[in-house]
Amino acid sequence: MRFYSLNNQNFKVSFKEAVIAGIAPDRGLYFPEKISPLSPAFFQAKETNDPHQTAFEAIHQFVNEDIPDAVLKEIIANTLDFGFPVVELEENVATLELFHGPTMAFKDVGARFMANCLGYFSQNQKEEVTVLVATSGDTGGAVANGFLGVEGVKVVILYPSGKVSEIQEKQLTTLGQNIEALEVTGSFDDCQNMVKTAFLDSDITEHRKLTSANSINVARWLPQLFYFLFAYEQVKSKGKKVVFSVPSGNFGNICAGMVAQKLGMPVGHFIASTNVNNVVPKFMEKGTYEPMASIATISNAMDVGDPSNFVRIRHLYQNDFVALQKNLSSYSFSDLTTQEAMKQVHTNTGYVMDPHGAVGYLGLKEYQKKHPDTYGIFLETAHPVKFLDVVEDTLGISPEIPPQIQKVMGKEKKSIKIASYAELKSLLLES
Numbered sequence: 156m157r158f159y160s161l162n163n164q165n166f167k168v169s170f171k172e173a174v175i176a177g178i179a180p181d182r183g184l185y186f187p188e189k190i191s192p193l194s195p196a197f198f199q200a201k202e203t204n205d206p207h208q209t210a211f212e213a214i215h216q217f218v219n220e221d222i223p224d225a226v227l228k229e230i231i232a233n234t235l236d237f238g239f240p241v242v243e244l245e246e247n248v249a250t251l252e253l254f255h256g257p258t259m260a261f262k263d264v265g266a267r268f269m270a271n272c273l274g275y276f277s278q279n280q281k282e283e284v285t286v287l288v289a290t291s292g293d294t295g296g297a298v299a300n301g302f303l304g305v306e307g308v309k310v311v312i313l314y315p316s317g318k319v320s321e322i323q324e325k326q327l328t329t330l331g332q333n334i335e336a337l338e339v340t341g342s343f344d345d346c347q348n349m350v351k352t353a354f355l356d357s358d359i360t361e362h363r364k365l366t367s368a369n370s371i372n373v374a375r376w377l378p379q380l381f382y383f384l385f386a387y388e389q390v391k392s393k394g395k396k397v398v399f400s401v402p403s404g405n406f407g408n409i410c411a412g413m414v415a416q417k418l419g420m421p422v423g424h425f426i427a428s429t430n431v432n433n434v435v436p437k438f439m440e441k442g443t444y445e446p447m448a449s450i451a452t453i454s455n456a457m458d459v460g461d462p463s464n465f466v467r468i469r470h471l472y473q474n475d476f477v478a479l480q481k482n483l484s485s486y487s488f489s490d491l492t493t494q495e496a497m498k499q500v501h502t503n504t505g506y507v508m509d510p511h512g513a514v515g516y517l518g519l520k521e522y523q524k525k526h527p528d529t530y531g532i533f534l535e536t537a538h539p540v541k542f543l544d545v546v547e548d549t550l551g552i553s554p555e556i557p558p559q560i561q562k563v564m565g566k567e568k569k570s571i572k573i574a575s576y577a578e579l580k581s582l583l584l585e586s
C-alpha cells in the first residue's frame with residue numbers, strides 16, 4: 156500500500172515513511188492510494204466476535220508491507236485492551252463509549268497504535284524521533300500516555316494556555332521522562348500551525364527527525380476506524396439503518412468512520428456535530444470552506460477553526476459536494492444548548508454525558524427529526540469527569556473520580572510557556 160500527498164498524488168510513500176514523516180514535504184496530508192472493501196462476510200454475523208481479529212483484518216491492507224502480521228497483531232493487542240460498549244439511552248438512540256482507556260478519551264486508540272508502530276520502526280535506529288503534537292485537550296494526554304518511555308522517541312506537546320480543562324492539563328504536563336509540554340499563548344489553531352510550520356523548516360528538520368501524533372499522521376488517524384466497526388457489530392441485529400453522530404473538531408474521527416464505510420460497513424449516514432466552531436456546518440450549507448479563528452467553548456477539544464482532516468473527507472468524495480451531502484449532515488450547537496441536553500438526558504435517563512458527547516447527542520436528535528426510522532449512535536468521546544467543572548455546574552453533581560485520573564491530579568504541572576513560533580524553533584534547535 157502506498158500513500159500519496161493530497162497536494163500531489165504523484166508523490167507516494169510507504170506506510171512506514173508516512174508515519175515517520177507525519178505530513179508530506181509539500182504540507183499535504185497522506186492518503187491511502189486504494190481502499191479495498193472487505194468481504195461482505197466480514198460484516199455479517201460471525202461465530203466468534205474477536206475485536207482484535209476485526210481490527211487486524213480492517214487495518215492489514217494499509218500496513219501489511221511494513222509490519223509483519225505477528226507484530227501487527229501484538230500492536231493491536233497492546234492498543235485495544237479495554238472495552239467499547241454501546242449503551243442504549245432512548246429508543247433508537249445509543250452512545251458509543253470511547254472513554255474506557257487509560258486517559259479516558261477516544262484518542263487512546265490512535266495514540267497507542269501510533270506509539271507502537273513508531274516504537275517498532277525506531278528499533279535499532281540511532282537518530283531520535285521528535286513527535287510534535289498540538290492539542291485542544293484530549294490528544295495531548297493520550298499521546299503523553301501512549302508514548303511514555305518509548306525508546307528513541309521524544310514528545311513535545313503544544314497546548315493553548317488556559318483553554319484546556321484542569322484534568323486534561325494534568326494529563327499532559329505531569330508525566331516527565333520523554334514528554335515535554337509547551338503552554339502556548341494562543342488558540343489550538345496557533346499550536347497546530349506552529350507544528351505544521353516546524354515540519355517545513357529545514358533549520359529544524361536538518362537538526363531533528365520530526366513527526367506528528369495528531370490525526371494528520373496516518374497511524375493516528377486510521378486505527379480510529381476500529382471502534383466504528385465494534386459499534387456496528389453491537390447494533391446490527393436491530394435491523395435498522397445505522398447512523399453515526401460524531402462530535403467533531405479536527406475531523407479525523409469522523410473521517411476514519413467514513414473509511415470504515417468504504418471498507419463495506421453498512422452505514423446509513425454520518426452527522427458531524429460541532430460546537431460554535433462551525434466551519435463545516437457552514438460548508439455543508441453553502442459549499443464554501445471558510446476557516447475561522449477558533450472560539451473557546453465548554454467542549455474545548457472541538458475548539459478548532461480550521462479542521463485538518465476535512466480535506467481528507469472532501470477527497471473521499473472526490474470533492475463532489477452533492478455526493479458528500481448525501482452521506483454527511485452537519486449541525487452546530489451553543490454551550491447553552493449543550494448544557495440543556497446534558498440536563499435533559501440526565502433527568503430522563505440518569506446518564507451523564509460529557510459536553511462533547513452532548514453535542515453529538517444533539518446532532519443525532521436533529522438528524523432523526525427527519526429520519527426517525529434510523530438507529531443512531533453518538534460517540535461519547537471522553538469521560539465526563541474530564542470536564543468536572545462543567546458537569547458540576549450543569550448537573551449539580553460531582554462524579555466519582557476514577558483511579559487513572561486520581562493518579563495525575565496530585566502531580567505537579569511542568570510546562571514551558573511560549574508565545575511565538577520563534578520560541579518553539581529555538582527550543583527545538585537546543586540540545
Ligand SMILES: N[C@@H](CCOP(=O)(O)O)C(=O)O
Nearest residue numbers: 290291292293294370405456
Ligand atoms: N480534538 C483534539 C485536537 C487535535 O485533534 P487530532 O485528532 O488531530 O489530534 C484534541 O483533543 O487535542
